[in-house]
Amino acid sequence: MTDTYRPDWVPNDAKETETFASRVMRGVDEMHDGLMTSTKHLAPSVLPVKRRKKLTVADYVRGIEQGDRVILSRAITLVESNNPDHFAIAQQVLQSVLSRTGNALRIGITGVPGAGKSSIIEAFGNMLIEAGLKVAVLAVDPTSQVTKGSILGDKTRMETLTKHPNAYIRPSPAGGTLGGVARKSRETMLLCEAAGYDVILVETVGVGQSEVTVRSMVDFFMLIVLTGAGDELQGIKKGVMELADAIVVNKADGDNLKRAQIARSDYNRMLHYIRPATEQWETKAYTCSAVTKSGLLELWELIQTFAVQGKENGVFYKRRQNQSLQWVRDMIDEHLHNLFFNNIVIQGRMGEVEEAVLAGNMSESQAVQELVSVFDQTLLK
Numbered sequence: 001m002t003d004t005y006r007p008d009w010v011p012n013d014a015k016e017t018e019t020f021a022s023r024v025m026r027g028v029d030e031m032h033d034g035l036m037t038s039t040k041h042l043a044p045s046v047l048p049v050k051r052r053k054k055l056t057v058a059d060y061v062r063g064i065e066q067g068d069r070v071i072l073s074r075a076i077t078l079v080e081s082n083n084p085d086h087f088a089i090a091q092q093v094l095q096s097v098l099s100r101t102g103n104a105l106r107i108g109i110t111g112v113p114g115a116g117k118s119s120i121i122e123a124f125g126n127m128l129i130e131a132g133l134k135v136a137v138l139a140v141d142p143t144s145q146v147t148k149g150s151i152l153g154d155k156t157r158m159e160t161l162t163k164h165p166n167a168y169i170r171p172s173p174a175g176g177t178l179g180g181v182a183r184k185s186r187e188t189m190l191l192c193e194a195a196g197y198d199v200i201l202v203e204t205v206g207v208g209q210s211e212v213t214v215r216s217m218v219d220f221f222m223l224i225v226l227t228g229a230g231d232e233l234q235g236i237k238k239g240v241m242e243l244a245d246a247i248v249v250n251k252a253d254g255d256n257l258k259r260a261q262i263a264r265s266d267y268n269r270m271l272h273y274i275r276p277a278t279e280q281w282e283t284k285a286y287t288c289s290a291v292t293k294s295g296l297l298e299l300w301e302l303i304q305t306f307a308v309q310g311k312e313n314g315v316f317y318k319r320r321q322n323q324s325l326q327w328v329r330d331m332i333d334e335h336l337h338n339l340f341f342n343n344i345v346i347q348g349r350m351g352e353v354e355e356a357v358l359a360g361n362m363s364e365s366q367a368v369q370e371l372v373s374v375f376d377q378t379l380l381k
């Protein structure tokens with residue numbers, strides 16, 4: 001049996017070699033689902049025959065409410081599926097657990113590769129678990145493919161967390177548009193909340209618009225940075241700093257401690273010129289070390305203060321409401337976009353209109369008008 005298949009959005013005539021003809025892992029049997037049920041080391045003959053019972057919506061809902069991680073994983077797989085039948089069931093499940101969502105603290109973590117996001121999640125997550133909390137870790141990585149999803153590749157960095165029964169780790173949904181990945185990640189987050197996770201850590205590597213996407217789904221957003229003074233500061237986009245509720249200089253340990261402290265001051269100076277991401281909250285820079293674990297408890301206290309204050313002054317709830325409305329609009333955008341670009345008639349006309357633009361025979365605006373009116377016609381039929 002092959003364990004991958006072509007996702008539904010790949011056109012039938014697409015060649016294997018085309019970039020979007022990626023393959024999707026089938027099912028949630030092992031590793032893919034964040035559970036520790038790997039049976040790879042066992043000979044096939046000793047494995048029980050797995051014949052997965054088809055679950056009803058009620059089965060999913062009950063399983064999630066009981067915190068059953070196998071069922072949670074299967075529900076997330078439905079949410080991630082591009083199959084319309086799966087989508088329909090997933091939406092019914094979501095609808096049924098909606099009243100149990102919203103109770104977790106949602107924390108976004110971004111930073112360049114190597115900044116230490118995964119190491120911090122491992123250390124920070126374990127600290128929270130020791131404090132009696134249940135922690136879910138999700139990734140949003142629009143560039144990820146099944147074989148190199150950021151969390152999958154990082155499992156070694158999250159060794160203890162991966163094994164802990166109170167932690168649930170889910171790699172980024174693979175393939176598709178950022179909009180698609182965003183919906184899947186948001187809904188996954190809701191399912192995790194319904195399953196009783198208290199803290200949701202959402203990791204994203206800073207590519208494209210993924211920071212904006214994660215900012216739009218979390219309460220608190222932190223940017224992990226490294227020392228390296230001038231050059232490093234230049235490399236970080238101001239736009240990303242504007243999204244952050246905290247800038248955390250990691251690797252503040254050993255020989256690097258002094259430099260980390262200097263970098264913190266540099267960032268604090270820069271932050272004076274940047275509008276904070278959250279009303280009535282001052283974004284500041286901090287130091288921490290995922291290795292010595294210094295600064296992590298302080299970071300958790302900071303996030304708790306952020307939540308308590310925000311709930312008192314209402315900013316916390318207001319953001320969540322705005323986020324909900326934004327999700328609705330984003331999904332409409334995504335839907336209309338697909339409706340247009342997947343329209344057969346539009347696809348038929350696109351080429352010649354684009355050629356006319358390139359040949360200078362048609363202005364860009366004319367091209368849009370032409371295509372949109374063709375599209376309008378198809379809607380009338």
Ligand SMILES: Nc1nc2c(ncn2[C@@H]2O[C@H](COP(=O)(O)OP(=O)(O)O)[C@@H](O)[C@H]2O)c(=O)[nH]1
Pocket residue numbers: 111112113114115116117118119120154157250251252253288289290291292
């Ligand atoms: N000295 C030191 N090294 C760290 C620290 N955090 C992460 N690292 C190392 O930095 C590298 C990148 O870490 P990783 O967590 O994979 O970064 P990510 O790409 O942002 O997820 C690894 O080799 C880590 O061991 C830290 O606090 N101190």
Ligand SMILES: [Mg+2]
Pocket residue numbers: 117118119150154
């Ligand atoms: Mg990582």
